[in-house]
Ligand code: SF4
């Protein structure tokens with residue numbers, strides 16, 4: 001089993017719904033504007049601004065960027081305490097109570113996807129009581145990033161066990177895939193032939209970010225054709 | 227402070243150094259076992275342990291050698 | 307042990323700072339303590355609120371602490387390494403220098419080694435390193451090699467100190483128990499000398515590879531990632547050269563300060579400065595060579611991500627620092643030290659200070675630009691260190707000065723027994739050694 005994600009840029013409108021859904025789902029802190037200006041915004045799912053072509057045919061577009069969940073993750077190799085590791089199902093996970101906050105993994109990630117809790121996570125008044133109970137709020141001084149909503153996987157597995165059946169494709173979907181209004185984000189098992197992602201990953205439009213680094217991302221983009 | 231206490235303290239400090247270095251060695255070995263268990267880069271780990279552990283023990287031995295050597299080398303009359 | 311303490315000693319100038327420290331000493335100590343206390347407060351604030359009080363952010367997630375870590379450990383290289391090389395090569399002029407150099411190592415290493423802990427987001431979880439550490443991470447290699455280097459260089463400082471401690475003990479300097487305890491019953495018998503010599507010989511040989519490995523491994527922290535500007539095979543030797551370079555500059559500055567303050571003109575003569583500054587000059591050239599080949603390969607390969615970091619340094623936000631580094635590390639010292647007219651003590655002082663500043667900038671230029679230019683198009687701000695980071699830097703320097711002052715208060719900064727030994731024996735030994743280099747006389751000449 002190898003969880004992966006396919007993002008169809010043809011369908012994606014760059015609305016940013018996935019980024020917002022991710023923030024709410026995972027209790028990602030909302031930092032103060034002053035902090036945000038310094039570059040301490042925390043986003044597990046970020047919107048990358050990509051410039052294509054040159055003026056006057058310049059095209060600017062926004063593409064969603066989660067953690068790539070690399071199959072050869074440069075971030076896990078450098079962690080001195082195994083606070084980040086790849087589990088058997090291919091998800092690169094963080095163990096918050098284990099992390100000592102050295103930020104080596106942040107420096108080593110070629111996609112720069114990790115966020116650090118520079119202060120105790122803060123939420124606007126009122127919102128702190130609306131946090132998702134299924135996800136722990138991180139303490140100060142640790143690194144966090146997209147986990148492919150691993151808590152949902154946990155719950156889906158328990159549900160399936162309770163109903164005495166195997167996990168079905170639709171059972172486990174991360175918040176971003178769930179929320180996407182155009183269905184541009186598809187999630188599933190890359191090694192399972194019945195799953196949609198398996199087919200899409202082999203589409204001629206498929207490409208990965210910074211493929212030449214050999215990190216083998218499990219997030220696959222489908223190029224636009226126009 | 228009298229001579230006896232000082233001597234006792236000296237022996238104590240040397241033994242503490244051994245305790246410290248043995249502690250380091252034990253630590254490295256335990257990390258090594260961990261890395262073998264988790265299958266992450268045991269080769270690097272083995273390499274480091276092979277170099278690091280003897281280095282620490284050589285250092286401790288040199289100190290002990292000097293300590294004992296200096297005691298043995300004292301002039302006759304100061305021997306009790 | 308019954309010697310009266312008033313006996314005039316041939317090296318009274320070296321004992322003076324220990325026997326009569328004077329009042330200014332305490333003023334400076336109090337001044338430093340105030341700075342250190344304030345630094346402690348600032349650090350406590352960081353512990354309380356989190357690393358947010360620094361200027362670090364995304365993507366520049368490593369800042370002053372890591373820069374200073376590399377910088378301090380670099381300075382520490384001079385000491386033990388230079389002293390071991392000079393001893394091994396039997397350079398007679400080493401005698402007044404070795405001790406000073408070794409003390410730098412021991413103190414600076416302790417300070418430098420603390421920096422990664424200051425940098426941690428969760429220093430309270432440091433025990434995880436011991437129970438769940440993974441030897442796979444270069445950070446753990448560092449922990450191991452710095453510990454080894456620290457213990458080795460402390461022992462290497464301590465063992466040649468024993469006879470001097472015994473001198474102080476015999477002169478009845480207070481606190482007596484301290485010297486009694488540390489002197490390990492040294493009486494200067496032949497057998498004791500032999501033991502000491504043998505131990506030092508082993509240590510000298512051991513300390514050199516350990517020292518080289520330490521900075522190589524520090525460079526691996528950067529080189530083991532795949533980030534542009536870091537992922538380079540030259541980094542190991544480049545860091546080692548830079549470390550020795552900055553270390554020699556630090557020794558020179560300290561020697562000049564001590565010569566002035568303790569009136570050691572009789573011990574630290576112009577020739578010592580001359581030799582060491584020529585070494586500094588050579589290191590400057592080697593450093594430039596390494597810098598040149600590091601950037602030329604990057605430039606020629608023209609890999610886009612590499613080039614972004616390259617231009618960021620050469621013409622972008624970091625250009626002022628980059629060119630200042632070239633001036634401080636290369637242009638200025640070479641200009642001053644090449645000319646024997648300007649290779650005077652003030653000239654050497656200027657060159658050394660410029661090298662220390664330049665090497666600090668080099669560490670800055672290595673750490674920040676690579677992080678500030680991520681591969682994917684993110685908005686990036688500029689890294690501005692906060693008050694906290696500056697204070698901790700200043701505090702680190704104060705701890706170094708204080709540590710050195712405390713050492714100089716209790717122990718001689720120039721090895722008395724080695725100087726004495728030099729006075730009695732070295733002329734003879736050197737003369738013998740030189741005769742042994744000479745070609746043997748022709749057999750016909752002796753056969754007559
Ligand atoms: S994208 Fe970065 S954080 Fe995610 S697995 Fe790859 S290296 Fe690690």
Ligand code: SF4
Nearest residue numbers: 079099100102103105
């Ligand atoms: S910041 Fe945490 S997760 Fe990242 S390398 Fe350090 S200990 Fe590991």
